[in-house]
Amino acid sequence: MSAGIKKSPSNGSENILTCEDQQAKINEVRKLIGTVPDKLSTYCSDASISRHLRARNWNVKKATKMLKDTLKWRSEYKPEEIRWEEVAREADTGKIYRSNYMDKHGRPVLVMRPSCQNSKSTKGQIRYLVYCMENAILNLPPDQEQMVWLIDFQGFNLSHISVKVTRETAHVLQDHYPERLGLAILYNPPKFFEPFYTLVKPFLEPKTYNKVKFVYPEDLNTKKIMEDLxxxxxxxxxxxxxxxxxxxxxxxxxxxxxxxxxxxxxWTTGNPPLAASQPVPTSAALSLDSVKLDSNSDASDNGKTGSSVSHGIEPEIVSDHNMAVAPSTTNATDGVDRV
Incomplete structure (x- = not known):
């Protein structure tokens, strides 16, 4: 069966593929990526390639470029090597942390408190965010790919807003953690936050900001929303x-x-959340320089692309104030997947 096209009011055109078509595209991306160093092979599993394809609406060339860029980023940034001693200072106030509970769908929960910002270092904030993302992914159950963000706006004010950090946050999360965000709840944001959302919205892709919901304590639906999740x-x-x-x-x-x-x-047994299928055979003797793309693939990536249907659970939150907002803007001050 060939791919069908579904129109979504929030996400635009989305490719609907059979399992066979999806696997064929995954295999095509793997072939284009080629052989990668052993330590990066985990990120070339079927599950990982599928997330990159969904993030690029199943466009093979764009997904391949996205994955290639992520492999290069991981080889240079080495997010899996960040340790607590390096980021403990950023974590001191509890501005971002993984909760000791999951939601009812088995998704890890990252709690974020922008008003607890304790650093002016963009580099430090982003590095701590990456540490938190890696830790949440490490704790994913085998049948889950996504996480939930709970953002507490208690004490939040204009001094906690940083467009620079937000822009860098959006870049890292959208480009290197595709399809990792299942839902982000912005809990009781002040009214002045909405204009800031309008300002940063161009940094985000539709699939990202449509996963973020405003929730207000005075809303009669809020209690049920939280109880459901x-x-x-x-x-x-x-x-x-x-x-x-x-x-x-x-x-x-x-x-x-x-x-x-x-x-x-x-590195010894493979990361269960990532290795949902057999990893691609690799050789440590080859570097990322061996990863080749079609010469036209870069040209096809000049613009943003619509996102595909999420395979994660995305409960809808109903509120008079329900509107899409950049998840990273909630962490504009604390350095908070294409998420």
């Missing part, structure tokens, strides 16, 4: 839950150090 007993009080413990940097540091002990398994 989370176990209220485990949910933090700041989001309407019953957990009043709060963030403890000492306990969190212990959790992160324990997680870091899992990191070597990524």
């Amino acid at each position: 989370f176990d209220i007993e485990k949910l933090e009080a700041a989001f309407g839950g019953n957990d009043t413990a709060g963030f403890d940097i000492t306990k969190y540091a212990e959790r992160m150090k324990e997680d870091e002990k899992k990191m070597p398994t990524i």
Whole structure:
């Protein structure tokens, strides 16, 4: 069966492919990528290639270029080698952290508090964000690819806004973490935040900002929304839950150090969330210079491309204020996948 086209009011035209067609495109991307160093082979699994294809509406050339760029970025930035001691200072105030609970769909939850920003270093903020993304991905259950962001706007003001950090955040998350965001909840943002969203929206792709929802405590639907997504007993009080413990940097540091002990398994057995299928055979003797693209692929990527239907669960949040907003803007101050 050939691909069909579905029109979506939020995402534009989306390719609907059979499983056979999807696998054929995955195989085509793998062939174009070629052989990569062993340490990067995890990111060439069927699941990883599929996320890149969905992020580029199943366009093989664009997905190949996106994946090639990500492999180059990972080889240079080495996100999997970031350790707690390097980012502990950025984490001190609890501006971003992985919660000790998941949502009802089994997705890890990253809590973000822009008002707790404690750094003016764009480099430091982005590096800590990448650390948090890698940690959330490390803790994905085998049947889940995506995560949830819970953004608490308590105490947020204009001084916490940084367009520069937001732009860099959008670049890293959209280009190097495709299809990792399932849902982002902006909890009680102030009215002045909406104009900022309008300002940064051009940095984002439709699939990204359509996954982000405004939620207000005074909205009658809010309680049901949170109950549908989370176990209220485990949910933090700041989001309407019953957990009043709060963030403890000492306990969190212990959790992160324990997680870091899992990191070597990524290179010995493959990362379960990524290696949903057989990895492509690789050779460490070859470098990324061997990864070749068709000479026309760059030219075809000059513009943004619409995103495909997400394979993750994306519950809709109904609110009078329900509008799309850049997830990274919520972390404009704390350095917060194509998400």
